[in-house]
Amino acid sequence: MRKVSYSEFGGPDVLRIVDAEEPHAGPGQVRVAVRAAGVNPVDWRIREGQKLGAHPVELPAGVGLDAAGVVDEVGPGVVGVGPGDRVFGEGTDTYAEFAVLSAWARMPEGLTFEEAAGYPSVVETALRVLREVGVRPGQTLLVSGAAGGVGSAVLQIARDRGVAVIGTAGAANQDYLRGLGADATTYGEGWAERVRRLGRPVDAALDLAGAGVVADLVDLVGDPRRVVTIADLEAPRHGVRFSGVAGSVPDALAEAADLIARGRLHIPVTRSYPLTEAAAAHADSRAGHTRGRRVITL
Structure with a gap:
């Protein structure tokens, strides 16, 4: 089968298409014929050789965590899904014609493979950081870097839970954020003052882009324990939690499927x-x- 692989850490140019042996489903796993694979920042962070403890790498290595496809092999102990079922989920080396998933859910009706592949890691991350930052209904959450996949999910899930949201993004994405129910403003010089002028006290904040904004987020919130980042490895110096260890992926996929089916997440x-x-x-x-x-x- 064809698979994306790399034999040394580095830039995008280290990626190669190789012929590889097909993987097979082990206990509690399914194999899918991949139709689409999600592209996540963690993919290129790992490829660059960043020291992410949750993702140890042995070279040569494949790429990708998220996929949507058709089940064609079921491992021992797996129930409720079989060959021919359309699923989306998380596994290993998903930039390939076949991949093994360790967590999955059936694709909601009307979702394309391309759309479905974009959800697994994004929704798990969004649910995790919302839990870790501890924001509650009636409070206001500030999201820095809100227009990407995780930000899009955070804004919609937070709104579904009764949390008011403020998002920062580039000028071209302001209407997009407003369409997701957020008060929006641009990042860049003076962004923190623009947030203040919106007139909402900020109860908690998330840094999703790693743009060197953690100190300002702490200043806006007033408590580093109410700020979480997924992108700034230096954040602990400010007393801010770096979130990098996944929670329950099956639970996240089930919640994603429910939100999508109810029209609350796109x-x-x-x-x-x-x-x-x-x-x-x-x-x-x-x-x-x-x-x-x-x-x-x-």
């Missing part, structure tokens, strides 16, 4: 790339300014 696909353009997908993801999700299609 994350658009900004761009799809063929497997041969995985390097371009990584370069674009690293450049930021994403609205919604990027996916690899097969």
Whole structure:
């Protein structure tokens, strides 16, 4: 089968399409014929060699955590799903024609494979950071870097829970954030003062872009324990929690499926790339300014 792989850490140019042996489902796993794979910042962070303890790497390595596809092999102990079922979930080396998933859910009706591949890690991360930051109904949450996949999910899930939201993003994404129910303002010089002028006291904040804003977020909230980041590895110096260890992925997928089915969650696909353009997908993801999700299609 074809698979994206790399044999050394580095930039997008280290990615190669290789012929590899097909993986097989072990106990509690399913194998899918991949139709689409989600592109996540963690993919290129791992490829660059960043020390992410939750994702140890042995070279040569494959790429990708998220996928949507058709089940074609079921491991021992798996019940409730079988060959031919359309699922989305998390696994390993998903930039490939076949991948093994360790957590999955059936795709909601009406969802395309490209759309479904954009949800697993994004929704797990969104649910996790909302839990860790401890924001409650009636409070206001500030989200820095709100237009990307995780930000899109956070804004919609928070609103569904009765939390008011403020989002920062580029000028081109202001109407997009407002469409998700957020008060919106641009990032860049003077952004914190623009947030203050919105007139809402900020009870908690999330840093999703790693743009060096953690100190300002702490100042706006007034308590570093009420700020969480998924992108700034230096944040603990400010007393801010770096969230990098996944919670229950099956539970997150079940909640995602429910939110999607109820029309409470929709994350658009900004761009799809063929497997041969995985390097371009990584370069674009690293450049930021994403609205919604990027996916690899097969």
